[in-house]
Amino acid sequence: MRLLPLSALSPLELTRALVAFPSITPKDEGCLAFLKDIFQGIGFVTTLLEPTNPDGPWNLCAACGSGEKTLVFLGHTDVVPEGTEPWDAFSPREEDGFLIGRGVADMKGGIAAFVVASARFLQKYPHFSGKIVVLLTGDEEVGTPDGAQALLSWAIPRYGPFTSCLVGEPSSYRLLGDNIALGHRGSLDLHITAHGLQGHAASPERARNPIPLLLRYLDKITQHVWEQDPGDFAASHLEVTSIDVGNPVSNIIPSRAEARANIRFHLQHTSNDIIRQMQTWATEMSPDLIIEFCANGESFLCQDEHMTQALEKAIKSVLNITPQYSTGGGTTDGRFISSHCPAIEFGMVCNTIHHKNERIPVADCERLTQVYEIFLQNFFLES
Ligand SMILES: [Zn+2]
Incomplete structure (x- = not known):
């Protein structure tokens, strides 16, 4: 298989491309098939799971590497609708240093960052010891059992047991890196x-x-x-x-x-x-x-020192910020995987998610990518 050149992958362009799919739950509109091709292009083995009923979501699993230490990246490609006030939600645009579009923060920007971070990591360390398993569901916002729960039931017997999980939800409050969600009520x-x-x-x-x-x-x-x-x-x-x-x-x-x-x-x-x-x-x-x-x-709390330290060190070195840890906020798919392995949430700034004109600073696309890349290095290469 011919792998995609890294120069073809920009986290900003990838975020824009993902936002252009109007994947309002449970519609996918080709978003996960598009990601499947990209994951294959950077060396992952992929499985696209079709809906099991006419109104069901699509799910995607992409995995690479071998070895015991298994890191899961859990995320969702579905988004909420525009809302009650009209705006151009699925035509991403840049304005005053911000990237605006439905899902830029929640959480297509996080997915794009992780894809590019993985590609860079794999190019530097093609023979790293361990596995990266990316699980993306098309239904987090509504949260039927056909979303993350079905995807986990499919993936655990094939790729488990999992060591740790990073959920790419927008956990930052005001500035990228200011908050890590360590659990939820x-x-x-x-x-x-x-x-x-x-x-x-x-x-x-x-x-x-x-x-x-x-x-x-x-x-x-x-x-x-x-x-x-x-x-x-x-x-x-x-x-x-x-x-x-x-x-x-x-x-x-x-x-x-x-x-x-x-x-x-x-x-x-x-x-x-x-x-x-x-x-x-x-x-x-x-x-x-x-x-x-x-x-x-149920409530959960991540007590995985290795993963937490790997992430905190990555945030400090790339963003020069010491993150705080929180356990408040709403539920995410982290609750489903937390009974299988420790789960932590870190991603874009969340202050406009589900709003009209959802936005992130344009620069955060590259900055989050760098944090994820250093996190992968710390997670897999340090003991
Ligand atoms: Zn979300």
């Missing part, structure tokens, strides 16, 4: 229904109002302190996101009241513990309270 959704008996507002003795019951329960779960000392990890937090009665009049006591909430929970808890506690409070309060739970993921 778990996430659990609640749908609470309080049942009552409809009646006249003037005769409450012949009715049962579900609203005070619902409010008592919400007060209980919002006031609870889930851990006395969260330490360095982000504390648990519950947010009530909706209260619905749907009653347009003031002289009828309604028969039901509903609420929705989401809790992000600390490393000290599992979704099962939290469900059990919430259920106990509901049972103690009233048989009229019915709660449905949906667990979105």
